[in-house]
Amino acid sequence: MARTVTLLAVATLAACPLLLLAQPEKPAKPGTPAQPDKPQTPQMPEGFDPTNMDPAVMMEMWEKANAPGPEHATLEPLIGHWDTTLKHWMGPGEPHVSHGSATNEWVLDKHYIVMHSKSDMMGKELHGMGQLGYNKTTRKYENTWSDNFSTQIMLAFGSYDASKKELTFNGSYDDPFGSGKREFRHVTRMVDKDTNVFEMYESMMPGAGPMKVLEITYKRSEGKHGVHEEHGRDHKAKPSGAN
Numbered sequence: 001m002a003r004t005v006t007l008l009a010v011a012t013l014a015a016c017p018l019l020l021l022a023q024p025e026k027p028a029k030p031g032t033p034a035q036p037d038k039p040q041t042p043q044m045p046e047g048f049d050p051t052n053m054d055p056a057v058m059m060e061m062w063e064k065a066n067a068p069g070p071e072h073a074t075l076e077p078l079i080g081h082w083d084t085t086l087k088h089w090m091g092p093g094e095p096h097v098s099h100g101s102a103t104n105e106w107v108l109d110k111h112y113i114v115m116h117s118k119s120d121m122m123g124k125e126l127h128g129m130g131q132l133g134y135n136k137t138t139r140k141y142e143n144t145w146s147d148n149f150s151t152q153i154m155l156a157f158g159s160y161d162a163s164k165k166e167l168t169f170n171g172s173y174d175d176p177f178g179s180g181k182r183e184f185r186h187v188t189r190m191v192d193k194d195t196n197v198f199e200m201y202e203s204m205m206p207g208a209g210p211m212k213v214l215e216i217t218y219k220r221s222e223g224k225h226g227v228h229e230e231h232g233r234d235h236k237a238k239p240s241g242a243n
Contacts, residue, residue: 041182068110070135074160075113077190078104078132082218086119089213096122102218123147143169150176156186165190185210194220 032114035224050058082102087095111135119126119241135142141158156171167188172181186200196218201210 035037046205066111066136069134069136071136071160072110074162075132075134076190078192078196079106080104081221082196083221085120085217087215089211095215100126101221114144124149141167141169143171156184186214 080103082104084100084102086098086100089095091236098120100117102115102117104113104115106112112131115128115130115132117126117128126147128145128149130142130143130145132141134140137155141160143156143158145156146152146156152173154171154173156169157181158169159169160167168185169187170183170185172183174180175182182202184202185201186198189197189199191197198214198216199212200214202213203210
């Protein structure tokens with residue numbers, strides 16, 4: 001799902017020595033960022049010449065090839081206004097807990113979901129936004145994320161497991177401390193119509209297994225938090241550590 005809290009902020013904090021002791025993911029193996037499949041070469045009819053095609057026919061073909069499909073409908077449970085509870089681990093023991101809000105909405109004729117969030121991160125107000133969609137050419141889900149804690153636009157590619165109702169994404173980012181690329185994986189479980197759970201894992205050291213550094217529980221909210229610049233104004237993030 002969609003990330004409604006900064007992945008990079010948590011990952012940056014994870015570079016601290018204490019985070020090397022973060023909660024290990026029990027069954028996981030170190031992941032490798034998934035790369036989009038190479039687009040399949042379209043099988044054009046013999047003698048096909050797009051330069052001589054009627055523009056209206058060409059547009060009709062384009063729209064049909066790029067119309068939202070069942071893969072987009074899979075994302076419908078993520079739409080709405082949410083109250084969020086965030087947990088991130090700075091070492092062994094209990095996680096740091098904070099609260100916030102999020103809004104996910106369809107845009108561009110239901111081709112993409114735009115995500116806006118507001119929360120508290122180590123006593124500072126965090127605003128973030130992301131985009132989620134399904135690329136029919138590569139047959140991969142694609143996710144971007146950016147926020148006011150970083151200057152990177154993070155990109156991840158993923159797939160959906162219908163039997164588990166899970167979206168799993170893999171990606172990488174450039175470590176702001178100069179240690180090169182850092183790999184991450186995040187999973188969103190659609191628990192029920194009013195609950196989603198997001199978990200992020202990251203390999204902190206070469207050869208080490210991924211560690212759980214972030215968990216977000218989304219509970220559907222009756223109120224409307226708003227989006228864009230208005231998002232969060234009517235829903236104050238609770239102080240860091242509040243339950």
